[in-house]
Amino acid sequence: xxxxxxxxxxxxxxxxxxxxxxxxxxxxxxxxxxxxxxxxxxxxxxxxxxxxxxxxxxxxxxxxxxxxxxxxxxxxxxxxxxxxxxxxxxxxxxxxxxxxxxxxxxxxxxxxxxxxxxxxxxxxxxxxxxxxxxxxxxxxxxxxxxxxxxxxxxxxxxxxxxxxxxxxxxxxxxxxxxxxxxxxxxxxxxxxxxxxxxxxxxxxxxxxxxxxxxxxxxxxxxxxxxxxxxxxxxxxxxxxxxxxxxxxxxxxxxxxxxxxxxxxxxxxxxxxxxxxxxxxxxxxxxxxxxxxxxxxxxxxxxxxxxxxxxxxxxxxxxxxxxxxxxxx
Amino acid sequence: xxxxxxxxxxxxxxxxxxxxxxxxxxxxxxxxxxxxxxxxxxxxxxxxxxxxxxxxxxxxxxxxxxxxxxxxxxxxxxxxxxxxxxxxxxxxxxxxxxxxxxxxxxxxxxxxxxxxxxxxxxxxxxxxxxxxxxxxxxxxxxxxxxxxxxxxxxxxxxxxxxxxxxxxxxxxxxxxxxxxxxxxxxxxxxxxxxxxxxxxxxxxxxxxxxxxxxxxxxxxxxxxxxxxxxxxxxxxxxxxxxxxxxxxxx
Ligand SMILES: Cc1cc2nc3c(=O)[nH]c(=O)nc-3n(C[C@H](O)[C@H](O)[C@H](O)COP(=O)(O)OP(=O)(O)OC[C@H]3O[C@@H](n4cnc5c(N)ncnc54)[C@H](O)[C@@H]3O)c2cc1C
Ligand SMILES: Nc1ncnc2c1ncn2[C@@H]1O[C@H](COP(=O)(O)O)[C@@H](O)[C@H]1O
Numbered sequence: 001x002x003x004x005x006x007x008x009x010x011x012x013x014x015x016x017x018x019x020x021x022x023x024x025x026x027x028x029x030x031x032x033x034x035x036x037x038x039x040x041x042x043x044x045x046x047x048x049x050x051x052x053x054x055x056x057x058x059x060x061x062x063x064x065x066x067x068x069x070x071x072x073x074x075x076x077x078x079x080x081x082x083x084x085x086x087x088x089x090x091x092x093x094x095x096x097x098x099x100x101x102x103x104x105x106x107x108x109x110x111x112x113x114x115x116x117x118x119x120x121x122x123x124x125x126x127x128x129x130x131x132x133x134x135x136x137x138x139x140x141x142x143x144x145x146x147x148x149x150x151x152x153x154x155x156x157x158x159x160x161x162x163x164x165x166x167x168x169x170x171x172x173x174x175x176x177x178x179x180x181x182x183x184x185x186x187x188x189x190x191x192x193x194x195x196x197x198x199x200x201x202x203x204x205x206x207x208x209x210x211x212x213x214x215x216x217x218x219x220x221x222x223x224x225x226x227x228x229x230x231x232x233x234x235x236x237x238x239x240x241x242x243x244x245x246x247x248x249x250x251x252x253x254x255x256x257x258x259x260x261x262x263x264x265x266x267x268x269x270x271x272x273x274x275x276x277x278x279x280x281x282x283x284x285x286x287x288x289x290x291x292x293x294x295x296x297x298x299x300x301x302x303x304x305x306x307x308x309x310x311x312x313x314x315x316x317x318x319x320x321x322x323x324x325x326x327x328x
Numbered sequence: 329x330x331x332x333x334x335x336x337x338x339x340x341x342x343x344x345x346x347x348x349x350x351x352x353x354x355x356x357x358x359x360x361x362x363x364x365x366x367x368x369x370x371x372x373x374x375x376x377x378x379x380x381x382x383x384x385x386x387x388x389x390x391x392x393x394x395x396x397x398x399x400x401x402x403x404x405x406x407x408x409x410x411x412x413x414x415x416x417x418x419x420x421x422x423x424x425x426x427x428x429x430x431x432x433x434x435x436x437x438x439x440x441x442x443x444x445x446x447x448x449x450x451x452x453x454x455x456x457x458x459x460x461x462x463x464x465x466x467x468x469x470x471x472x473x474x475x476x477x478x479x480x481x482x483x484x485x486x487x488x489x490x491x492x493x494x495x496x497x498x499x500x501x502x503x504x505x506x507x508x509x510x511x512x513x514x515x516x517x518x519x520x521x522x523x524x525x526x527x528x529x530x531x532x533x534x535x536x537x538x539x540x541x542x543x544x545x546x547x548x549x550x551x552x553x554x555x556x557x558x559x560x561x562x563x564x565x566x567x568x569x570x571x572x573x574x575x576x577x578x
Contacts, residue, residue: 074461102458102471103468108462115424116422118454136450140547144544186501203490265577280341305571309560313560317564318561
């Protein structure tokens with residue numbers, strides 16, 4: 001048998017959206033390789049999350065519900081998952097390439113002695129072997145790697161795989177980890193939420209990003225206003241490294257090779273020149289719009305649509321027009 | 329305080345990438361190689377920690393070819409005490425075998441902390457730190473932006489989607505460095521001179537084969553050429569129209 005295990009990401013009992021994309025990708029694999037999609041859900045207070053995942057299209061849901069897993073901890077989550085993995089007969093283990101997935105999956109792969117592809121944008125099953133395609137060199141090249149053995153581990157780039165269509169009602173099973181909170185060696189003592197009801201950059205469908213063309217931090221309300229115009233929970237603010245280094249914006253907003261790699265449905269670059277390190281973080285966005293006063297700015301080479309103009313003139317007009325369009 | 333820092337030699341971020349005729353690697357001609365940018369933060373944090381402790385040593389280790397010697401000298405010039413080059417014998421290591429080779433060597437060493445960068449900007453794997461922690465059975469915090477150490481207890485902060493996690497643990501541990509952790513120092517002339525006399529040892533890495541095979545390396549498809557819709561605020565109407573009707577994102 002050849003099951004695909006998806007490790008679900010739930011924080012505070014709420015399932016993160018990229019989990020459904022990972023289930024969609026897993027169903028794609030089992031359609032070719034056979035076997036079941038089994039969702040493994042670590043956390044605490046998981047009744048709602050389990051019910052949601054039971055209707056995701058997966059074949060089975062295994063909840064690891066314990067107080068020791070209330071907050072994410074790499075060693076606790078890894079240990080709990082490794083306790084149940086053997087009975088699941090996994091050929092592939094998948095998780096979204098998020099802060100949690102990036103931290104957790106390499107530990108699982110190491111303990112399994114498994115090959116792993118991180119930040120995968122495509123999964124393969126060929127001649128009985130599993131593999132994945134991923135961007136390397138900050139998106140300047142694409143690597144296709146095949147695992148020599150099983151299991152194979154991959155983290156999946158968010159906003160890239162089609163989410164599972166949903167449906168079905170998988171059985172929810174429960175397992176308890178053998179250890180309590182005292183066994184954890186690195187514990188999260190606090191989770192400080194970012195200010196406001198901001199959408200995390202990597203989960204946003206729309207990103208409005210500003211660069212040095214904004215001239216100063218006091219003008220970034222133009223960027224925030226445009227993001228807000230897309231409606232609540234839809235758009236996030238991004239920034240170039242130049243403005244992060246200048247202290248205008250927090251590092252958490254930086255897009256690029258030494259910032260976040262994002263691929264939203266729509267990326268609007270405002271007053272950003274399009275340096276190669278910036279492009280590395282956003283070039284796989286589905287639609288790219290650039291607003292820049294210099295018609296020769298490199299950003300126009302990757303943009304689908306460009307407006308040559310002054311951000312101080314274009315942004316207010318665009319914000320009003322988007323607000324109007326969203327209303328309709 | 330004895331600290332091990334894993335460092336990697338990678339193409340500078342502004343390099344133009346070409347594919348070698350083999351189709352499974354890049355063509356290194358004309359590429360400038362540098363210390364992985366995140367490893368600069370890792371080295372800096374290790375140096376700060378040793379300085380604060382007032383005693384100990386910082387050892388940097390890389391798995392790679394002899395060409396990595398120059399990078400190791402650069403890190404010694406920043407202030408590291410000792411460098412080790414694990415010769416890879418030309419094997420193109422993946423996340424699995426990189427971690428196995430480094431863990432095999434680290435197991436022979438005394439240490440209180442291990443630092444790595446959060447990600448090597450060639451493979452973009454972000455695997456090594458947590459893999460090492462699992463292999464060495466150590467606690468690990470990845471992508472840290474702040475670290476305080478008191479005695480054997482550390483508190484590290486890391487950014488997650490929309491929030492910041494504060495993590496407490498005790499040494500020995502593996503910590504992976506994210507940008508923002510510190511401001512890496514530059515090597516000064518004195519450091520560069522001193523580095524010439526510091527120990528740089530070259531030994532063969534453990535013979536461990538990768539768990540994945542590169543089927544192909546290719547250049548990403550070019551984005552189809554875009555269109556300039558017009559100038560200034562007058563072009564906004566046109567933009568809304570194409571976003572709605574062509575791109576279907578509104
Ligand atoms: C190791 C390394 C890593 C890096 N990592 C990153 C990274 O992760 N992310 C990143 O972004 N950069 C990164 N960089 C930096 C990158 O090389 C650029 O310096 C940076 O992206 C430039 O930011 P910018 O586009 O805001 O500024 P600039 O390059 O100064 O561009 C400003 C743009 O605004 C336009 N403009 C000016 N005024 C107006 C106006 N009124 N209206 C409209 N347009 C206007 C100008 O025409 C120009 O194109 C990295 C560099 C290195 C060396
Ligand atoms: N070959 C290597 N030798 C030493 N350290 C490495 C090597 N590859 C990766 N690292 C370290 O691991 C970090 C993460 O790399 P990676 O998992 O490849 O993205 C890097 O920032 C380095 O600190």
